[in-house]
Amino acid sequence: GYPAKMPPNRDDMIGLSRDLFEADGKPLKARALKVGESVIVRINVNPKQWVTTGMVVDRIPAGLEIENLNIVQGEGIGSVTIGDLNPAQAMQDPRIQHVEFRDDRFVVAARLHGKLSLFYRARVVTPGKFVFPPIYAEDMYRPDVYGLATGDATLTVTDGKEK
Numbered sequence: 001g002y003p004a005k006m007p008p009n010r011d012d013m014i015g016l017s018r019d020l021f022e023a024d025g026k027p028l029k030a031r032a033l034k035v036g037e038s039v040i041v042r043i044n045v046n047p048k049q050w051v052t053t054g055m056v057v058d059r060i061p062a063g064l065e066i067e068n069l070n071i072v073q074g075e076g077i078g079s080v081t082i083g084d085l086n087p088a089q090a091m092q093d094p095r096i097q098h099v100e101f102r103d104d105r106f107v108v109a110a111r112l113h114g115k116l117s118l119f120y121r122a123r124v125v126t127p128g129k130f131v132f133p134p135i136y137a138e139d140m141y142r143p144d145v146y147g148l149a150t151g152d153a154t155l156t157v158t159d160g161k162e163k
Contacts, residue, residue: 006134006150014112014147015046016135018058023121025080034160037124039064042082045137047112051145054112056137059105061130063157064122066101087119112137127159 020028021040028039043058060066080087091099095116098109106120132153138146 007148009150010146010148013048013145014051014054014137015044015048016056016137016147016149017044018042018132018135018149018153019044021080021082023080025082032156032158033063033124034158035124035127036160038067039122039124040080040082040087041106041120041122042087043106043108043118043135045110045112045116045118045147047114047137047147049145051112051137051139053140054110054137055140056108056110056112056118056135057105058107058118058120058135059133060122061132061155063124063126063128063130063155065125066103066106067121067123082119085117090117091119109140124157127157130155130157 019042021042022028023038023040025040033039041058041060043056045054045056047054093110093116095111095113096108096118097111100107101120106118108118110116132155135149136146
């Protein structure tokens with residue numbers, strides 16, 4: 001089962017953070033999202049030591065659904081710039097070895113050394129108020145080497161019909 005209380009942050013081995021952006025790459029301000037909107041999610045990974053067999057897992061809140069950019073047509077992430085990065089080019093980083101777009105999470109296997117930014121696009125699909133689950137990164141063969149960024153942020157989604 002899931003714990004009743006979120007576990008504490010752990011960033012002494014691998015630092016993690018999540019930022020949300022509007023579809024045009026502008027930072028998403030603290031506001032309610034509307035069903036049908038698209039957001040770009042950036043995961044910042046900052047390992048404190050080399051992790052050659054790293055796994056980064058971002059579980060998404062229930063109000064969002066990941067769009068698999070390998071099969072979706074139309075909106076891509078290559079046409080925007082976030083900070084000084086093109087998300088599509090950042091996801092071509094040679095350290096990234098495998099990417100999965102699952103129903104409830106975004107998973108990346110990568111060699112973690114130096115700062116790494118990971119991006120994916122998500123669609124807002126369900127109205128309600130949701131908690132962001134923690135982001136987790138680990139060395140797949142050394143379970144004591146991991147990072148955890150607690151999911152204390154909330155996401156409010158409206159159906160777009162409110163005034």
